[in-house]
Amino acid sequence: MKVTIRSWTGVATWRWVANDDNCGICRMAFDGCCPDCKLPGDDCPLVWGQCSHCFHIHCIMKWLNSQQVQHLCPMCRQEWKFKE
Amino acid sequence: MSLKPRRVDFNEKWVGLQETVKGVITLGNVPRETWNACFSDVYILCVAYPEPYADKLYLETKYFLDNHVKALLEKVRANGEANLLKCYHKAWVEYSTGIGYLHRLYLYLNQQHIKKQKLSDAEIMYGSIGPDVQEQMEIGELGLDIWKRNMVEPLKENLVNLLLEGIHYDRLGEASPNITDIIRGVINSFVSVEKYKRKGKLELYEEIFETPFLQASGEYYKREASKLLQECNVSQYMERVIQRLEEETFRSNKFLHFSSFVKVKARCEQHMVADHLAFLHGECKSMVQEERCKDLSNMYTLLRSMRDGIGVLITELSEHIRAQGLETVRGLKGDNVHIQFVENMLAVHKKYRELIQEVFNGDQSFIGALDKACTFVVNHRPNPKMVCRSPEMLAKYCDSLLKKSSKGISESEIDEKLAQSITIFKYIDDKDVFQKFYARMLAKRLIHSQSQSMDAEEAMINRLKQACGYEFTNKLHRMFTDMSVSSDLNNKFNNFLKLDNIDLGISFCIYILQAGAWPLGQNLLTPFTVPQELEKSVQMFENFYHNHFNGRKLTWLHHLCQAELKLSYLKKPYQITMQTFQMAILLMFEKTDSLTCKEVQESLQLNSEQFGKHLTSLIESKILLSDTESQTPETVLTLNLEYNNKRTKFRITAALQRDSPQEVEQTLSAVDEDRKLYLQAAIVRVMKSRKVLRHNALIQEVLSQSKVTFAPSISMIKKCIEALIDKQYIERTPNSADEYSYVA
Known part of the structure; x- marks a missing residue:
């Protein structure tokens, strides 16, 4: 071996990949944050349901808390379960 | 009795x-x-x-x-x-x-x-x-x-x-x-x-004694003043007048009822100062220009209690400081213009701050004059068409202090200097420009681990926060958070490797950054084939990351990645730190000693700009030899087997990390974009609350909102209004030419 790599320092950025650009509840971009937050990123994460729909966690929690009987996905009306 | x-x-x-x-x-x-x-x-x-x-x-x-x-x-x-x-x-x-x-x-x-x-x-x-x-x-x-x-x-x-x-x-x-x-x-x-x-x-006292006494005193001082004016120059005159005033104070304590003191003093000042105000004011200019402290101090004592007395002195001082400031920052040359600029400006500020403290008793209106003059100098543009360079220079100044390279200065000295730079920062109009530059330089320091100390970095950000608020520094704070999140992530990744008994063969370290918070030019991204030697590690990490963080996509910023290489084909072993692209080029020579440019570029998939830049740096450092002066696709590159360097451990990245003029350009245009968004947001906010507003009133509101971070030009605000009309956020009211209404 003429040249060996001893160490490598990598730099990468991350962004959300969702099946939609905007949150179906607040209509804000997933790259941004929900209306109650100031900064996007770790503080305002996204969650996926088993129905594969995706929302800001703050938005879907607000929605679920307002539902008295059954927890349904606001997009497809299936029962809402968090995807692990 | x-x-x-x-x-x-x-x-x-x-x-x-x-x-x-x-x-x-x-x-x-x-x-x-x-x-x-x-x-x-x-x-x-x-x-x-x-x-x-x-x-x-x-x-x-x-x-x-x-x-x-x-x-x-x-x-x-x-x-x-x-x-x-x-x-x-x-x-x-x-x-x-x-x-x-x-x-x-x-x-x-x-x-x-x-x-x-x-x-x-x-x-x-x-x-x-x-x-x-x-x-x-x-x-x-x-x-x-x-x-x-x-x-x-x-x-x-x-x-x-x-x-x-x-x-x-x-x-x-x-x-x-x-x-x-x-x-x-x-x-x-x-x-x-x-x-x-x-x-x-006190009626009797005032009537029979005080009135004639004041009359007589007034006349006495009138005569005295004109006599003194003939005899002496202004310095002596002021000294004598102050002496007279002191004597008169003493005298009225000695003889008079205490209620008369104020009246006597007023009478004295009337005749000795107020009556000759024009004369005294006329002398202010040369006094300020020659910085005759004693005279200025006397002048201040005399004029302080006069109505409209002190204004002339304040204006003169402000103009003088302005001239001195411009003088000291004009025609700076050399590599360290930014250092000269900030330090000269600080010297001027300090000098006059002290002068005001000493001579004018720290009077607030003089401090105000100093601020005004410094603001003018700091934001002065020698050529009105060019942007003001001060925010950039100040950011550079901070960078030069916070970087590892600043030798020979103690930590407390650096801290002191950074604290002082806030003084200049407060005078800058375009704080957003400073923020952009500062963020860029901070990003480089963090990614290339060039920071002198994290404490100093954090202290500086806190100072900026204090001066300009949370909104101003939150991106900077998030950069810090990302650094600590990344180091956690590295530990987790290494533990994961240990558990699964995987050996990557290299020491692997990574920074995962939030896309929005870092001012890293996305336009520098280029297609790139990761060398085989790295591929496994990168793949491992990506898998690891996706298991941990669902729904996130990583984008590698290879132009910011660094590697430490060991060269073992030369007489001595060398350890070189270089950027990933340079490394990739060098790794191509594993099986052969010479290749053409075209071969290298095609197999790496790099764009020409990046390829050229990194190749040149390798040729300049004599690790590679080129058979032509300038590189064309047919140029044959050969590994320099005779390479020799006294140092066996060094880096060849430095040249690439320097700011190019394009980068400055980009930063400035990014600022422009941000400003437009900021102004549009401000206009919408104002219109949303007011519903209907006249053009001038709207402009005023927007100006006052944006004052904290920058001074927008009127034409820019107008353009933003036009843009919002196009986007149908607001519309012109039908019956008036210069009125807008909010469209809900």
Whole structure:
């Protein structure tokens, strides 16, 4: 071996990949944050349901808390379960 | 002795009493028994049966005092004009003391008889009692009143003339010391003689003495001022005036009632300063320009209390600082322009800050002038078409302090300098430009681990936060958070590798950054084939990351990645730190010693710009040899097997990390974009709350909102309004040309 790599320092950025650009509840971009937050990123994460729909966690929690009987996905009306 | 009222002969008692009264008033020798007897006599007369003699006693006493004072007046007059003050004073001292005793002798009369018929405050204020109603006065008051009428009134003109003359001699420094007491005593007598009055206590003093005194003082100082002006230059003049004012202060303490002090001072200042304001103002300019501290200090003392006095001085100073500032930052040259700029500016600021503290007593209006001048200098653009370079230079200055390379300065010194740079920061209008540059430099420092100390970095960000608020620094804070999140992630990844017994063969470290928070040019991204040697590690990490963080996509910023390589094909082993692209190029030569440019670029998939840049750096450092001067696709690259360097451990990245002019350009255009968004947001906010607003009012509102971070140009605001009309956030109202309404 003429040249060996001893160490490598990598730099990468991350962004959300969702099946939609905007949150179906607040209509804000997933790259941004929900209306109650100031900064996007770790503080305002996204969650996926088993129905594969995706929302800001703050938005879907607000929605679920307002539902008295059954927890349904606001997009497809299936029962809402968090995807692990 | 019985206290019972009884029949008494008034005349008989009065003859005895009168003798004692005379003794008391002339401070003669009155034995205690006599005093006691008379004290009871007063009582007996007041309660006499069948008719009390109180009123009669009062009248007789009044009559007696009347005559006594008249006699004193004759005596005082008889001693001639020259001795008038002295004799008056002597008589007054005796009489005023005596009347004090007499007042006590007539205690019963005062307490029981006179007080009862006195008018209350309310009656005096609101009652319908005419001024001619004669009320009886307590004996002490009566005595003073009689003195006033029989002594002061006839003598007042002579007395006041003599007093003024005495004070005049005192001003000239020719007064004999023993006359001081007399003058003060006499002046005091004008006050004391009316001290019992419930209102207008100082009327007599003001009328007979103070008014002519002020008149005379005024004239004296008028003459004095014009005399001084002829004799001396402005410095001497001011010194003399200040001296005069001090003397006059001392004098009024010495002679006058304290209420006069303010009036005398005002009169003095009127004639010596205010009347010659134009002259003094005319001298300000040269004084400021030559920075004659003593003169300036005197000038400040004199002008401070004048109306409109100090404005000229402030303007002159502000202009002077402005000129000095411009002078010191003009025509800076060399590599460290930013350091010179900031430090020269700080020196100017410090110098004048100290001057103001010392000379102008730290007066706020002067500090304001300093701020104004510094703001002008810092935001000055030599060429109005160019952008102001100050924000960039200040950011660079901070960068040079926070970078590892700044040698020979202690940590506390760096801290000090950073703290001072905030001073300049506050003067910058375009704080958003500074923020952009600062963020970019901070990003580089963090990613290339070039920071001197994290504590210093954080302290600096906190300072910026203090100066400009949370909004301003939150991106900077998030960069810090990402760094610590990344180091956690690295640990987790390494643990994961250990658990699964995977050896990557290299030491692997990674920074995972939030896309929005870092000012990393996405346009520098280029297609790139990761070299085989790295692929496994990168793949491992991506898998690891996706297992941990669902729904996130990683984008590698290879132009920011670094590698440490070991070269073992040369005589000595070398350890070189370089960027990933350089590494990738070098790794191509594993199997062969020469390749053409085209081959290398095609297999790496790099774009030409990045490829060219990194290839050049390798050729310049002589690790690769090129067979032509400039590289074309056909150029043959050969590994330099004769490479030799004294140092066996070094980096060849430095040249690439420097700011290119394009980067500066990009930063500035990014600022422009941000500003447009900021302004549009501001306009929408304003319009949302006001619904309908005229053009000018809207512009004003937007200007005041954006003042904290930058000073937008009117044309930019107009463009933003146009953009919002296009986007149908707002519209022009139909009936007015320059009015907008909010479209919900």
